[in-house]
Amino acid sequence: MPSRFFSKPIPCSxxxxxxxxxxxxxxxxxQTHAPAATRNAPSLLTATPESVGFxxxxxxxxxxxMQQAVDKKEVAGxxxxxxxxxxIVDFRAYGDRDLATAAPMTRDxxxxxxxxxxxxxxxxMMILFEQGKWLPNDPIAKYIPEFAHLKVYxxxxxxxxxxxxxxxxxxxxxxxxxHTAGFTYGFFGNTPVDKMVVxxxxxxxxxxxxxxxxxxxxxxxxxxxxxxxxxxxMDIEGYIVEKLSGQSLPxxxxxxxxxxxxxxxxxxxxxASKQSRFATLYWWDxxxxxxxxxxxxxxxxxxxxxxPAVPSGGGGMVSTTADYYRFAQMLAxxxxxxxxxILSPASVRLMTSNHLAPSLLTxxxxxxxxxxxxxxxxxxxxxxxFNPQLANLPDGKGTFLWDGAAGTWFxxxxxxxxxxxxxxxxxxxxQPNLQYxxxxxxxxxxxxxxx
Numbered sequence: 429m430p431s432r433f434f435s436k437p438i439p440c441s442x443x444x445x446x447x448x449x450x451x452x453x454x455x456x457x458x459q460t461h462a463p464a465a466t467r468n469a470p471s472l473l474t475a476t477p478e479s480v481g482f483x484x485x486x487x488x489x490x491x492x493x494m495q496q497a498v499d500k501k502e503v504a505g506x507x508x509x510x511x512x513x514x515x516i517v518d519f520r521a522y523g524d525r526d527l528a529t530a531a532p533m534t535r536d537x538x539x540x541x542x543x544x545x546x547x548x549x550x551x552x553m554m555i556l557f558e559q560g561k562w563l564p565n566d567p568i569a570k571y572i573p574e575f576a577h578l579k580v581y582x583x584x585x586x587x588x589x590x591x592x593x594x595x596x597x598x599x600x601x602x603x604x605x606x607h608t609a610g611f612t613y614g615f616f617g618n619t620p621v622d623k624m625v626v627x628x629x630x631x632x633x634x635x636x637x638x639x640x641x642x643x644x645x646x647x648x649x650x651x652x653x654x655x656x657x658x659x660x661x662m663d664i665e666g667y668i669v670e671k672l673s674g675q676s677l678p679x680x681x682x683x684x685x686x687x688x689x690x691x692x693x694x695x696x697x698x699x700a701s702k703q704s705r706f707a708t709l710y711w712w713d714x715x716x717x718x719x720x721x722x723x724x725x726x727x728x729x730x731x732x733x734x735x736p737a738v739p740s741g742g743g744g745m746v747s748t749t750a751d752y753y754r755f756a757q758m759l760a761x762x763x764x765x766x767x768x769x770i771l772s773p774a775s776v777r778l779m780t781s782n783h784l785a786p787s788l789l790t791x792x793x794x795x796x797x798x799x800x801x802x803x804x805x806x807x808x809x810x811x812x813x814f815n816p817q818l819a820n821l822p823d824g825k826g827t828f829l830w831d832g833a834a835g836t837w838f839x840x841x842x843x844x845x846x847x848x849x850x851x852x853x854x855x856x857x858x859q860p861n862l863q864y865x866x867x868x869x870x871x872x873x874x875x876x877x878x879x
Contacts, residue, residue, distance in 0.1 A: 470690030470766065472750060475515035481876030482510075482517055490869045491520060497860055498523035501718040503835070503852045504710050505533030506862070507749045510870060511847045514757060519749075526708040528721065538693055538706045539851045540732070541745040541752065542832035546662045548681060548755060549741035550809025552669045553605065554775045555684050561672045564602035568609065571668050574644035575599075580610060581621045581647045590620050592647050599652040604661045605808040606783045610648030611659040616795070621649045630660065631738050636667040636677070639738055656784060656793035656800050662809060666741025677739045688768040689758055691751035696744045698732045706732070706746075707851075709834060712858030719854055743833070749851050752838060756847045759828075760840045779808040780828040780840075797831070797863060822871035824878065837863040844878045846870070 477484045487510075494506045505523030509516060521533040541548075556562060562571060569576040578599070579592035599609035614625030624646050633639045643664070649657060666677040673680045678696045686694045698706045710719040736744060747755075754765060759780070763771030771779075782805030791801045798804075798811050803818030805811070813819055813827040821827075824843025831837040835852030850866055871877075 470754070472519075472753075473515045475513075475517055477517045477873070480512040480515055480517055482512065482873050483875045486873035486875070487518055487869070490518070490866060490873070491522075493860075493862070493865055493869065494520070494522045497862060502712075502858065502860055503854050503862075504708065504719055505537075505852070507533060507535055507537060507539075507851045508866065509749050509753050509847075509849045511753065511757065513845050514761065516753070525705075527710075527719075528708075533707070534705070535750065536693070536705055536748050537851070538698055538702060538746050538748055539836055539853055540707075540709065540730075540832070540834050541747055541836050542743045542834055544752065544830055544832040544836050544838060545741060545743050545745035546809045547759075547830055548685060548745060549662050549665050549669070549677075550605065550779055551685060551755075551759075551771060552677070552681055552741075553665050553808070554771050554779050556669065556672050557778075558772060558775055562601055562668070564600065564605075566601050567598035568601060568604055568664070569598055571601075571671060572640060572644075572664070574640055578610075578644070579647045580651055581619065581649055584620065590647070595648065596651050597653070599648065602783060602808075603652050604664060606806050607656050607659050607661055608653050608784070608788070609659075609661055610650050610652045610655075610657075611643075611661050611664065612649045612657050613659055616658060617649075619649060621647055625660075631663075631740070633738055636663075636670060636738055639663065640667050653785070656788045656806065658795040660742065662742035663740055665809075666739060669741065677741055678735065681745075685755065685770060686751075688770065689754045689765055691747065691754055694745065694747040694751045694755075696732075696739050696746070697735050698746055700733070703733070705748075707853040710854045712854055712856040714856075714858060717858075749849050752836075752851075753847060753849045756838050756840050756849060760842060760845065760847050780810060780812055780826065780842075781807050782812045782814045783807055796857070797861065798829075822868065831863060835862070837866075839867070844874065846874070 477487055494508060497503045504527050505525055507521045510518040519535060521535050523533050525531045525533045525537050580595050582591045582593045584590055603609035612622055612625055614622045628642045630639045630642045633642055669677050669680055710721055713720045732746060758765040758770055759776055762773035763769055763776045784800060784805040789800050789802055789805055791799055793800045801819060803815035804813055810828045810830045813821055813823055816823045816825060816827060824841045826843055827839055827841040829839035833855060835854045838849045840847050848870060
């Protein structure tokens with residue numbers, strides 16, 4: 429599908445992003461019963477907030493924040509889930525899944541994950557890493573020979589012609605997975621390379637091989653390792669997963685992640701039997717300061733009603749909140765969930781450790797809310813808080829996270845053993861900053877943090 433279907437627009441306040449045992453917040457349409465459509469899904473362990481170190485009273489501002497966003501028409505609806513020690517302590521739905529029909533938001537609503545697909549593709553890559561199929565320092569061209577002769581953009585001459593030079597070193601797999609290989613999305617910049625990528629319409633190819641063939645004709649935006657640039661890297665990873673595994677990207681992720689983790693509503697499209705649970709996508713209209721069902725800006729909707737010809741490892745996944753929680757909890761557990769080991773603890777640590785040089789952590793590089801800076805870097809397919817206090821964040825050391833263009837967000841805090849997943853469906857940014865406001869409230873309610 430074309431990149432404009434899933435990527436983060438500019439500006440973007442969500443970065444291009446628990447079963448509640450207490451009573452619903454006043455005025456909220458909060459769902460606290462198990463929806464029939466998910467009763468056959470794997471069971472989710474629950475606990476009271478106090479039993480795992482949270483204050484129920486101090487979590488109430490979280491409910492008020494989400495309900496206020498709905499009441500002010502800043503979002504149509506929200507689902508949030510908070511867990512600690514593998515037990516869900518707060519899981520609520522607010523507002524509507526569809527405003528026109530007043531269909532309520534429910535805990536089993538299916539969302540477009542957009543860029544929250546990236547960590548899932550990262551896990552697929554790490555599974556293949558554990559199988560001995562690739563190494564971080566390998567050149568990408570070892571697995572994609574079409575990339576063997578990539579050039580690097582080095583400005584323009586007096587006549588306006590693009591100057592191309594050889595890369596100082598071939599871009600590596602580690603650089604691919606950390607957005608430092610030299611690739612770009614195209615529509616976030618205005619350089620000649622960005623314009624070439626947009627014109628090439630790489631997602632308009634017939635398949636992932638066609639995407640690679642188009643990219644192979646284009647130069648890199650910068651010398652590998654010298655910049656951090658949000659890019660097509662994870663879509664390239666999707667092609668590598670297919671080539672190294674012999675399966676399509678959706679099939680590999682289904683067999684190695686979705687099925688063993690019990691994620692029945694996750695995939696790259698929504699079948700007819702589940703379309704009634706698929707959230708309507710909205711846009712933030714800065715003129716009216718409210719959400720609208722009409723496309724506002726360059727982002728266009730995608731129906732997700734059939735398997736995609738070009739599955740996007742960077743932004744093509746859909747899931748429910750509970751499904752994505754199970755994925756995140758697996759990572760929080762060091763690669764295992766309910767007796768199913770997906771990765772080793774060592775591979776999870778490698779994926780969720782900072783791989784950016786200090787020269788890239790100056791605040792110059794980033795996307796949306798996620799700015800690479802002292803204490804806040806990037807691992808393989810996810811951001812990493814290796815010094816949260818230095819980054820002015822309340823989380824525990826080693827927290828990792830990412831978000832999606834339509835407002836989905838998650839974080840995993842291994843130091844405090846916390847997992848949080850939030851889901852909305854609103855493009856074009858705007859207020860409020862639910863992702864980081866929810867973070868402040870959650871840690872304000874954590875009265876027994878880990879030492």
